[in-house]
Amino acid sequence: MPTIHTVTVAILATMLLVALYTDMRWSKIFNKLTIPCILIGLILNSVAAGVSGLAQSIAGALLVFILFLLLAPATGIGGGDTKLMMAVGALMGIRFVAEAMLFSAIIGGIFALMVMARHKILVSTTRSMITNLYLKLILRAPVQLTDGSSGIKFRYGLAIALGSFLALVLKI
Numbered sequence: 247m248p249t250i251h252t253v254t255v256a257i258l259a260t261m262l263l264v265a266l267y268t269d270m271r272w273s274k275i276f277n278k279l280t281i282p283c284i285l286i287g288l289i290l291n292s293v294a295a296g297v298s299g300l301a302q303s304i305a306g307a308l309l310v311f312i313l314f315l316l317l318a319p320a321t322g323i324g325g326g327d328t329k330l331m332m333a334v335g336a337l338m339g340i341r342f343v344a345e346a347m348l349f350s351a352i353i354g355g356i357f358a359l360m361v362m363a364r365h366k367i368l369v370s371t372t373r374s375m376i377t378n379l380y381l382k383l384i385l386r387a388p389v390q391l392t393d394g395s396s397g398i399k400f401r402y403g404l405a406i407a408l409g410s411f412l413a414l415v416l417k418i
Contacts, residue, residue, distance in 0.1 A: 250290055250293060250294040251294070253290065254287070254290050254291075254294075254337050254338070255414065257283060257286060257287075257290075257337060258283075258334065258337045258338060258410070258414070259411075259414075261279060261280070261283045261330075261333060261337075262330075262334075262406070262407040262410055262411065263407070264279055265279060265280070265326075265330050265403050265406070265407065266403055266404060266407040268403075269326070269401045269402075269403030269404065270401060270403075270404070273401060274326055275324075275326030275327065275329065275330050275403050276326070277326075277329065279330075280326070280329035280330050280332070280333045281329065283333035283336070283337060284307060284329070284332055284333045284336040285336075286336075286337070287303050287306075287307070287333060287335075287336030287337035287338070288300060288303045288304065288307075288336055290337070291303035291336075291337075291339065299339075302339035302340055302341075303335070303336045303337070303339060304336075305335075305339070305340040306332075306334070306335025306336055306337075306338060306339045306340040306342070306343040307332040307333075307335040307336040307343075308335075309335060309340055309343060309344065310328065310331040310332045310334070310335045310343055310347065311328065311332055313347070314327070314328040314331065314332075315328075322400075323402055324402070326403070327402045327403060327406060330403060330406055331343065331346070331347065331350070331406055334346055334406070334410050342413055342414075342417065345413040345416070345417075346406075346409050346410040346412075346413040347409070348409070349408070349409035349410075349412045349413055350402075350405045350406045350408070350409025350410065351405075351409070352409070353404075353405045353408050353409050353412075354400075354402055354405030354406075354409075357400065357404065357405055358400055361400055
């Protein structure tokens with residue numbers, strides 16, 4: 247009979263694969279996938295470790311919510327990405343999701359550089375970012391950090407899936 251941890255990992259892997267598919271296919275990560283996984287994470291961790299498990303699960307989801315809420319305006323992280331990462335936190339807890347977010351950010355940064363290079367906007371985007379940061383931080387001018395962006399969309403679900411799988415592999 248599988249352990250609760252094995253079931254949780256299986257749910258995590260299935261959720262990440264489904265989210266990856268829907269993000270690549272329709273540029274959407276659906277609530278009907280992420281919300282139940284958040285609830286399942288809360289329940290499974292409560293059953294596995296009682297109040298301590300529930301606290302770890304809530305802390306994992308809450309960490310993501312707070313960080314992504316702060317970062318979303320500057321990075322373009324969407325609500326589906328946020329809820330997907332919250333589900334990772336609810337399923338696996340705060341320590342795991344902290345590692346998964348770090349790996350996802352590194353992978354996402356590499357992918358973003360690759361996308362910019364492919365669209366031949368790496369130099370212009372870098373120049374625009376440096377100019378906007380200079381205006382904002384040094385001159386204290388009211389500037390939107392996204393001014394001058396190309397509008398090219400990047401599906402962050404891929405980085406979340408790969409970063410979470412990497413955290414899982416390194417944990418095992």
